[in-house]
Amino acid sequence: MEMPTPDQAILRRKPAIAAKLRVILPEDAVIDDPAETLVYECDALTAYRCAPLAVVLPRTTAEVAAVLKLCHGEGVPVVPRGSGTSLAGGALPTADSVILSVARMNRVLETNFVDRFVRVEAGRTNLSVSGAVEADGFFYAPDPSSQLACAIAGNIAMNSGGAHCLKYGVTTNNLLGVTLVTMDGTVVEIGGGHLDAGGLDLLGVICGSEGQLGVVTEATLRLLPRPEGARPVLIAFDSSEAAGDCVSDIICAGILPVAVEFMDRLCIRVCEDFAQAGYPDCEALLIIEVEGSTAEIDEQLARIRQIALRHRPLEFRESRSKQESAKIWLGRKSAFGAIGQINDYMCLDGTIPVSALPLVLRRIGEMSREFGLDVANVFHAGDGNMHPLILFDANKPGDLEVCEALGAEILKLCVEAGGCLTGEHGVGIEKRDLMNVQYDDTDMEAQMRIKDVFDPAWLLNPAKVFPLGLSAARRAV
Amino acid sequence: MKPQSETELAEMIREANGPLRIVGGGTRPVGRPLDCAPLDVSSLAGITLHEPGALTLVAKAGTPLAEVTTALAAQGQRLAFEPSDWRELLGTSGEPTIGGMVAANISGPRRVQVGACRDALLGVRFVDGTGTVVKNGGRVMKNVTGYDLVKLMAGSWGTLGVLTEVALKVLPAPEAAATLVYSGVGWADASQIFAKALKSPYEITGAARLPEMGKLPSRALIRLEGLAGSVEYRAGKLAETLQGRAPERILRGAENDRAWACVRDLEAFAGAAEDVWRISVRPTDMMGIVGRLSGARIQLDWGGGLVWAGVPEGIDLRAGISPFSGHATLIRGSEETRAKIASFHPESAPVAALSAGIRARFDPKGILNPGLMD
CATH class of the missing domain: 3.30.465.10 (Uridine Diphospho-n-acetylenolpyruvylglucosamine Reductase; domain 3)
Known part of the structure; x- marks a missing residue:
């Protein structure tokens, strides 16, 4: 860098x-x-x-x-x-x-x-x-x-x-x-x-x-x-397409869950080994949480079940108690820690339109094989914010560089699919040099003008967000 | 000038040597009057993309709002922030456009629950004052790539750039809705009802008080929306929460829609010869402000956080209510009044300096709706 x-x-x-x-x-x-x-x-x-x-x-x-x-x-x-x-x-x-x-x-x-x-x-x-x-x-x-x-x-x-x-x-x-x-x-x-x-x-x-x-x-x-209460349901699928379509159908049906989380097979396995949350071994898993009174939750989950059944889930596991709810969330919440336990990893943060999900997951799978590094996928499916986790070995010379190159390719894919480089982590230095994948120079020029107004000497948090070449003239003043 | 494409628009702005008044549907003449050439962007129209499963709509800025709402309704969706139509309020005709709505950050009663227009805005394309086309944001719900100029463009009233395309988050329309009506309640009562309702877990999507209208007394309205069973359950629980205050009636269906259209479009002020101000405040400060506006026609929205006041013409209402935390904007006033009184709230010196700096950099020639927000 x-x-x-x-x-x-x-x-x-x-x-x-x-x-x-x-x-x-x-x-x-x-x-x-x-x-x-x-x-x-x-x-x-x-x-x-x-x-x-x-x-x-x-x-x-x-x-x-x-x-x-x-x-x-x-x-x-x-x-x-x-x-x-x-x-x-x-x-x-x-x-x-x-x-x-x-x-x-x-x-x-x-x-x-x-x-x-x-x-x-x-x-x-x-x-x-x-x-x-x-x-x-x-x-x-x-x-x-x-x-x-x-x-x-x-x-x-x-x-x-x-x-x-x-x-x-x-x-x-x-x-x-x-x-x-x-x-x-x-x-x-x-x-x-x-x-x-x-x-x-x-x-x-x-x-x-x-x-x-x-x-x-x-x-x-x-x-x-x-809210009065909240309850999650876990739904297992044998393909990520089915899981993606299910999310889209739920949203179209007018149900707005408070959270829709997605995990792929690698992620499920690692989390299960780590947390013993009782997750099924499957291609794709959704955790969907809804809120309200007991009766309201029952009604929403009944509708979600009806929609999910159309996509032939392997399992539809509704929480019946606080303990069961905690167990459903346990694996998901320990995902980053679980993967960190077995490997060094780099966490990406691109967002894609929900409809592009199957295509993007398929391409990530292909890229993972091309670059020779495993990728585990966990993300907020309702809003398309993906967190592919690239596994690498920090002690192996060159592995970090391969990992970064693969990460860059995945983020470019997110932008091509109609999404963006970062959904919630920010650009920082990590994605600074990828900014031109999403924005051309005039787009960034407009953003840099805001910086000129607030911090004319460009002294605050230097070398972040904008490619160095693009901001060089301003930083030199 | 009436550009037929973004490229043509950019060219016109690049070559412009005098001020331009940007016009979409021309239904919201707010701010300092501009005596200059109109730039009519209504030809840049059409829905570019509507993806119901991703809750996303992209449209060119001149697209009539009605076209957007019709397309969304066909898929059981809507713009959740409930944009107001100001034609009756301001006595204008023409077709409100999606770009005008964004430029003015127009949000209605549901803003209290789901956020404002700016919160639903995902991306923009615009031409700045130098004639450069700029894009920012995108069409996905979570996007923190670079600075957020999307929010900045919402509510900038065309002073930073001319919008050419906007991307918005849309939401499913609910299966059912119901409104609890309390007639003839005073400010203090209304304010208590709002506070209790909005503190409850029942996700109130509207909390407003209409002034007396003709033979109708003033009415406080509390709206619930969602699945049918949920709305019924919540209406019952809410009546319990507001103990001793059984609603006079519960509105449903078309009657419910009618009542909220009346709030949203400010029908209580239509046709009257008075200035109309929009005052954004903390709900707890509302009582004091309303107290100092004796004789004014008052409509409350956002649980008391938004005060609409109809007052005699040509008077700067701020003088009588300051100091307060928030801001007051003159929305309806004669050209004479708007030339004399600043429509937008005066800003503190550091904020004014930052805003002026941004305007100078986005519109260095000072040609886009110049002075409209001063």
């Missing part, structure tokens, strides 16, 4: 920059000892690492503004960081950058159950937002699978999704307002407890901008009342 050459002048000024940071921040909020900055060298895309110049851990919006103002004046790049769970290298440092972690900003600032929102500091973890409101019967809907660890700041940067977005939408659909600090230290309040933006929808463009437009320090999030 090509990264820009670090600015030697900045590297030489490291002691002076660290000293200046210590003037504006408490002593414990600045780290520049390389032994202590070690954990900030990478995020969850561990194949790439780089020691940053320094790490700062501010506690307030005012401290964030002071850091940004200082770095802006010094011409030092800043990489914002939430919990560092990005799978796309969204928080990868450059050697001449300061990591700005919002991890210490994790308070709940306001809960309002009449207006149905919660305002939190952006370092708060996703799951603990719901945790703070569940006693009152509410939850925060986006649920990325890293939700125990990932921060709201990162969710906003990547516009994170989750298993339940077919019904509830992704982060951008559940974000009402932010406090944003731009690179020059200006604090901007956008949105709030009301439902829609006045003027241009800046909130919409900030969400998903991968920390390149500003540092979000506080967020107002929409709360939803918890």
